[in-house]
Amino acid sequence: MTGDDIFEVARIAPAGADAVYGLVAMLHPEVTPDDWAAFVRDHSQDGARPRGVFALRDARGMPHALFTFRVAQTIAGGTTLEIFELAMLRLPGTHLVDAMLRFANQLAVELGLPRISISLERSAAWPQDHDALQRSGFQVDRVMVLGRARMEPTPWN
Numbered sequence: 001m002t003g004d005d006i007f008e009v010a011r012i013a014p015a016g017a018d019a020v021y022g023l024v025a026m027l028h029p030e031v032t033p034d035d036w037a038a039f040v041r042d043h044s045q046d047g048a049r050p051r052g053v054f055a056l057r058d059a060r061g062m063p064h065a066l067f068t069f070r071v072a073q074t075i076a077g078g079t080t081l082e083i084f085e086l087a088m089l090r091l092p093g094t095h096l097v098d099a100m101l102r103f104a105n106q107l108a109v110e111l112g113l114p115r116i117s118i119s120l121e122r123s124a125a126w127p128q129d130h131d132a133l134q135r136s137g138f139q140v141d142r143v144m145v146l147g148r149a150r151m152e153p154t155p156w157n
Contacts, residue, residue, distance in 0.1 A: 007056040007099040027087040080115040081108045094132035
């Protein structure tokens with residue numbers, strides 16, 4: 001950690017999934033330790049495409065945020081670094097979002113990717129986060145809606 005950085009990035013390997021499970025359980029109580037371990041295994045580097053799970057930890061090693069990343073192909077044939085929030089504890093200010101943006105940019109540069117797409121939970125996109133995202137050159141580009149599938153069959157129209 002240097003300068004204003006109060007968080008460090010730590011990649012979460014399958015063998016270390018249990019070290020951050022407390023944060024997962026706090027924000028996603030329906031996820032069991034076995035579910036979490038399987039998720040980390042499924043989202044870890046497979047050799048063909050860079051992907052993984054990472055945490056933002058404070059100087060004591062306590063995780064404050066968990067994200068996944070992967071490289072995706074765009075419809076136009078380019079590539080994009082996609083980052084998805086899994087869990088984030090809120091703190092005053094924009095320290096977590098700023099740390100995540102620094103990591104995203106550094107990883108995109110290392111991977112030679114020209115674009116970054118970040119998906120945050122609605123609760124993480126506070127007004128001060130919008131300001132931090134805009135200062136870093138990000139803007140809202142899409143809207144995602146979530147719903148539950150109806151389990152009874154319905155005819156296609």
